[in-house]
Amino acid sequence: MHPSYLGKILLRWCDQCHTPVLAKTCACGANTREVPLTPPGDARPAFPADIALINSIFEEHFGAPLVPDGHLVLLNKVPDNDRMEEIVIGGGIAGSIRYIPKERRWEPIPRPEAYVLFKPTKRVVVVDDSAAPFIRDQGMSVLRPGLVSLDDNICTGDEVFVVTESGECIAVGRAKAGADEARAMQKGQIVRNRRNVPSKIVPGKATWEDAVRANAAVLDQVESESVRFVKDVAAAYPLQPTVSYSGGKDSLVTMLIVRKALVNVPLLFADTGLEFPETYANVEVVQQKYNADVIRTSTSTKFVETMAREGPPAVNARWCCSVCKLLPVAETIRSTWGECLSFIGQRRYESLSRAESDRVWRNPTVKVQVSAAPIQDWTALHVWLYLFREEAPYNRLYEHRLDRIGCFMCPSSDMALIHMIETDFAGLWSGWLERLCAWQQAQGLPDDWITSGAWRLKEGVHGKERHHH
Secondary structure (H helix, E strand, O other): OOOOOOOOOOOEOOOOOOOOEOOEOOOOOEEEEEEEOOOOOOEEEOHHHHHHHHHHHHHHHHOOOOOOOOOOEEEEEEOOOOOOEEEOOOOOEEEEEEEEEEHEEEEEEEOOHHOOOOOOOOOOOEOHHHHHHHHHHHHOOHHHHHHHEEEEEEEOEEEEEEOOOOEEEEEEEOOOOHHHHHHOOOEEEEEEEEOOOOOOOOOOOOOHHHHHHHHHHHHHHHHHHHHHHHHHHHOOOOOEEEEEEOHHHHHHHHHHHHHHHHHOOOEEOOOOOOHHHHHHHHHHHHHHOOOOEEEEEOOOOOOHHHHHHHOEEEEEOOHHHHHHHHHHHHHHHHHHHHEEEOOOOOHHHHHHHHHHHEEEOOOOOOOOEEEEEOOOOOOHHHHHHHHHHHHOOOHHHHHHHHOOOOOOOOOOHHHHHHHHHHOHHHHHHHHHHHHHHHHHHOOOOHHHHHHOOOHOOOOOOOHHHOOOO
């Protein structure tokens, strides 16, 4: 899984304010430093539920929670077979968490820098001080002769911290032998160390209000550029302006920007009938708070009819987007205005197709709609800091560890998310499971077709992501 740059990585850190900053200088006047994120580098704030998950994973594996109270944490999703997120604290990478779908569990992948935040009590390998220069500076593995002691819990394949007798963490890696086996060895490799891009962690407490203040100039700048873009596009295309509203963070920011540029503009909500209840609630709250006119597409029986014919939508056969979103949107636009200009919360950091997209385009499926992306160059952190600054009513699902909001059974979701929805939104999922089971039986598909997530891929089809707003 090769990381790809979809735009510049803008994340930096201020050690005075202990906050992320999207510029070379913090509002406090201090110079900021780069955070070595893995691309695409679209880091987002970790909410309390995210931090609780990280801490429970580290506590289970290492006997202590990773994140100290009161510290700001960011999560950066990186390319992986299912889901892996880098943990940014104090301006450095403390490690990652990775989901293993077959085992339905998360594993921690720590970095040596994490040692400044917490002291593991489990899975620690202690080596002789004299071995430190070879391990720390030359990246050599831990060999039996340098071993002083190791924790009884260690099994082959475990992630471990390598610490010197004098208490310095000099490496992290995977145990090549369990505790008993390692003690019995005369020679050989005990831990295979992992080389990481080094980063610096400077612990310190801060709040998201502090982060908003630290980024004041940045937020003013991206806001004014986006507002100007909206005004220019609206002047160039004298059609009814609208905002495509999905109940997600990007469309909420887009609405706020468009309101500053063009006052009150109707919101176009593609009601697929497959949204989370929290999304419908968010649409209501936004409608009331901003006195917005919401035009909804009608939820039809098209999804059920198409699924009966085609089977469930898949990553490489996403008929759901055109059937449930694009075609109903086209119909609604035609019957309401004839044509319209829609401002859409598309951002380049979301995917390659969006990074390569024009900022103004016509979707071939919705020819009556001119689409424009005011926040094309914003990162997720720009979006969140702006929402915090504006005290905007964002969808509560983000506080439930969802990083993107869409249909609850979207086939493009990773298994980490699907397993979480299965558990935490059991009522929604059970209805979907019935439909999958019916298709599985009708087609004589293998027993693990649902549990393995194979329903998300259609065999013999090569699909390509398109705009799916």
